[in-house]
Amino acid sequence: MKVTVVGAGAVGASCAEYIAIKDFASEVVILDIKEGFAEGKAMDLMQTASLNGFDTKIVGSTNDYSKTAGSDVAVITSGIPRKPGMTREELIGINAGIVKSVSQGLIKHSPNVTIIVVSNPMDTMTYLVHKTTGLPKNKIIGMGGALDSARFKYRLAEALGAPISDVDGMVIGGHSDKGMVPLTRLAARNSVKVSEFLSEERLEQVAADTKVGGATLTGLLGTSAWYAPGAAVSEMVKAIALDSKKIFPCSALLEGEYGLNGLSIGVPVVLGKDGIEKIVEIELDAAEKAKLTESAEGVKKTNGLLEL
Ligand SMILES: NC(=O)c1ccc[n+]([C@@H]2O[C@H](COP(=O)([O-])OP(=O)(O)OC[C@H]3O[C@@H](n4cnc5c(N)ncnc54)[C@H](O)[C@@H]3O)[C@@H](O)[C@H]2O)c1
């Protein structure tokens, strides 16, 4: 399995590091537009190989896409992150051009690649890759829900006073401060519904804290987060590499599923060697359906800003 990570910044480097440490890929190419930057990150990471015990070869490239040739999976993290007080949607002006040119560079050298889009506003950037490349829809996957669900589990565990490994939960909808839909009704602590342990008010607080997870970290760090985003991407790449058929909420192109059409938004999908192998339609209650529909309207509004 050859993986390319475009963008050697905070998220790209974290993603490459986790992929290497998990030791399932033969090669990871990191590509960045900044002269020497990706080569430096690759060399530094390679010097952790004997310490961390992995055999993955990591190679850096300054904008030379020929080095990415034959990639099975490519992760797009290139683009600007938000600063405190900004929304992800405000990044569209700069990031749309970057994501469009990067995806074209990737496909030129790896026509069968599966692309995982990370750059924000992620659902719209994922839709842009659909609109501007000829890749089949199962090979274009947006990363947002895997991260948001990890943050949901963190907040649930905190509220429950339970270990995170005992907690399960999923966030669907758009990857935005307002658009996320944490499915509190379905969240569980070792198969017991969390509502058995937490009041409705506490659960609402958990959901609210989850939705602003990225904004909270941006406020603390002065730029957006990278460890959990990198880890979330690495788990998705691993599911594809190992053909594991695990379910992740991912931004997928919908054509009627959940009553939605013509946009990419977070829904549960099965990930395997063919990328999105199935969109899983779970039964939502009326309130959840209304929230997902409202979230889709928000994503469509942002998509409307694209020059297609
Ligand atoms: N979907 C998510 O859950 C999620 C999570 C975290 C961050 N993000 C997004 O990921 C993006 C990257 O965040 P970051 O913190 O790593 O930013 P960063 O500034 O640390 O890194 C971005 C890198 O992209 C490179 N770059 C810019 N244009 C390029 C191009 N045309 N080709 C190749 N490389 C290019 C830059 O040189 C830089 O090194 C942001 O848009 C951020 O909002 C999304």
Ligand SMILES: O=C(O)C[C@H](O)C(=O)O
């Ligand atoms: O918050 C951001 O802007 C980055 C990312 O989308 C996140 O959720 O960490």
